Amino acid sequence: MPSVVSRRWRPRSLLQLVLLAFLMVMLPLAVLMFQAGQALSELSRLADVSARQAVEETRRARTLGALALKMERAARQYAVVEDESLLEIYDQRLSEFRSLLAIQRQLLPDDPNVAALGEQLDELAELPDLPLEAFEERLAAFLPFAEKTEAMQAATNQRIDQRLEDIRQRAEDVQTRLWWQTAALVSASLILMLLFTRLIIRPIRQLERHILGIGSGGQQQVRGAVQGPAELVRLDDRLDWLSSRLNELEEQKQQFLRHMSHELKTPLASVREGSSLLTDGVAGELTQHQREILELIDASGGELQQLIEQLLDYNLLQHNRRLELEDRDLATVVKEVLAKHRLALQNKGMQVECFDGPLKWRIDPTATSRILDNLISNAIAYGEDGGQLEVRARTTASCLTLEVANSGESISEEDAQHLFEAFYQGRIRRKGALKGSGVGLSVAADCARLQEGTLELVDDRLSVCFRLTLPEGAGMEDNNVSRVSPEGAARS
Structure with a gap:
């Protein structure tokens, strides 16, 4: 009769168990790969945006420095040649400087150099309306203006460096988080591997012990039913059937040997007893030739009896005599x-x-x-x-x-x-x-x-x-x- 199978869930086949094990083990690794991809994508996007902003801010700071130099050059040329077109150029450069400074103020809202540049720019905007003597006197204001512009450029570079440091720190945090996630998810995969390995190996070891029990020929110990894929459960049922058949055959062999020993030894004993009686002269005197024949019969009977005993000894030793x-x-x-x-x-x-x-x-x-x-x-x-x-x-x-x-x-x-x-x-x-x-x-x-x-x-x-x-x-x-x-x- 087939063994009783536990009602707890078990895979219907070994293939199903192997595929399920593969999917469950790969799931944490897939989650890890997805999270790593998301983190790398975020860092890549942040680095790209930061690089673009750094380029724009650096270019704008340099443009402001160049405009400040052009404004000073136009003003000094006007003081020498008094050409009105130079004032127009001056006004145009000042307007460009003001618009770029407004954008730069959004990057550095709390920088005192930007605020000071705004105030100085308002003073420099009054130059075209001043008389020539006052104009020349106000040219000295370009020196602090250039210093503030250079300070604003340095603040911009520092701001860019700080942003790059933030990105680097962000990358380190992401790396640390990925390491922890890797350790946790790989550990989960290993645990799942051990679990499914046990689910596969356990019924195989049960079958191995069952086979060794059958092969040893000893008393089979009471054991539980194999818990595992249907193929292994069916194999366990076939082993139970094979064990019962082997026990039946062994019993038949034992019965055959017992009967054979009885059937052979009984007439053999009669033959040897008869030859012994004839040798002793019970039936009359024997000739030398007849006596030799009887001795041959008795010797052959003894050898035959020894062979029978050897066969019985061999059978006895196959059953673990203590x-x-x-x-x-x-x-x-x-x-x-x-x-x-x-x-x-x-x-x-x-x-x-x-x-x-x-x-x-x-x-x-x-x-x-x-x-x-x-x-x-x-x-x-x-x-x-x-x-x-x-x-x-x-x-x-x-x-x-x-x-x-x-x-x-x-x-x-x-x-x-x-x-x-x-x-x-x-x-x-x-x-x-x-x-x-x-x-x-x-x-x-x-x-x-x-x-x-x-x-x-x-x-x-x-x-x-x-x-x-x-x-x-x-x-x-x-x-x-x-x-x-x-x-x-x-x-x-």
Whole structure:
């Protein structure tokens, strides 16, 4: 059944969420660009107006200075040549000066020089009506008039400079305001980015945890429904369906293995019991040839039983069997495993060298015995007839190292890369009528990982050597360990 979807608003699709995120993140940046454009446009307009006014005011101030000079020149020429046309020129320049001064007074309404120029201009306007002697005496008035005109020009320039300073200060204020707006709006964009990133990433992480839960094969924890775009919600529903189907298939596999083990082991036990009875002579004396055939049947039945147990062990380890740590003597564990293979070792004619004990370490006895059983079984199956089998052990402060080495044909580099993969069978074939299942080393590696250890193929003076490394559990109880080299090891 599809999971229940929250009634809170969510985007209908991932595309809609991405587009919405893009628009929302771009909105503060668009506002910032608009405000920056408005501010720059205002400053540009103000600078343009101020520049035009400065040019006009500067030109007008210079014109006033030139008119004052022309008025003085015309008056002095008239005093020399007494030509009436010079007075007309004087009156014309005075009229122009008066009109420009009126405009300049609007720029500098409180400037005393402008007011003084107005008063002096009224006095100079009386010159054409005065007698020549009085006219000449009044010519001295042009000197203060020129000084006031120059002072008025300086005041105009100062006024223009003050306006430019105001524009500069205005530009700095606008710049400061834009910086603050940039910081605020970019922060808003970042917050929106984080928000929408969370809206996108959160359901993806929920799906990732769901997938990891399915892949781990463990008990699924109770979790909430995925909140996000419709595509991800549908994907979560499909994962729920897939999880239920996998659980059903796993249950079917478990049931099949249980039935298979029962269906195979029951008749196999009957076959082995029957062959044992025949070997014991219950049905009469057997010839040597018949006894050899029964021994072959019994040996093959034992190998078949071992293969079935390996398959069941592999299935058990895939379901996270818990550790049961105990302080055990490794030498005793190894000798118990070797005892199980005594007859096979005798038939193979292999010479066994094993380390001496006691060597106590905190291990899972079942898992460690299973590792040793698989390694020794492989050494017997693949080792050379009459060869060597060595079991070595050494310890450090933090780990235990066990090595199982045998003489015989070496493992190729290509096979070595896949040795611990389930159901992989290399180039070297198992000796005997019954072939291997390819799960023995996989089971052994899983048992090592279960104890947080490692199992690896290493180089050795013998052809094949597997090294098991187990970390310190509760520590060793007895450090009085006798380490024996292969050359001086005791015979098993």
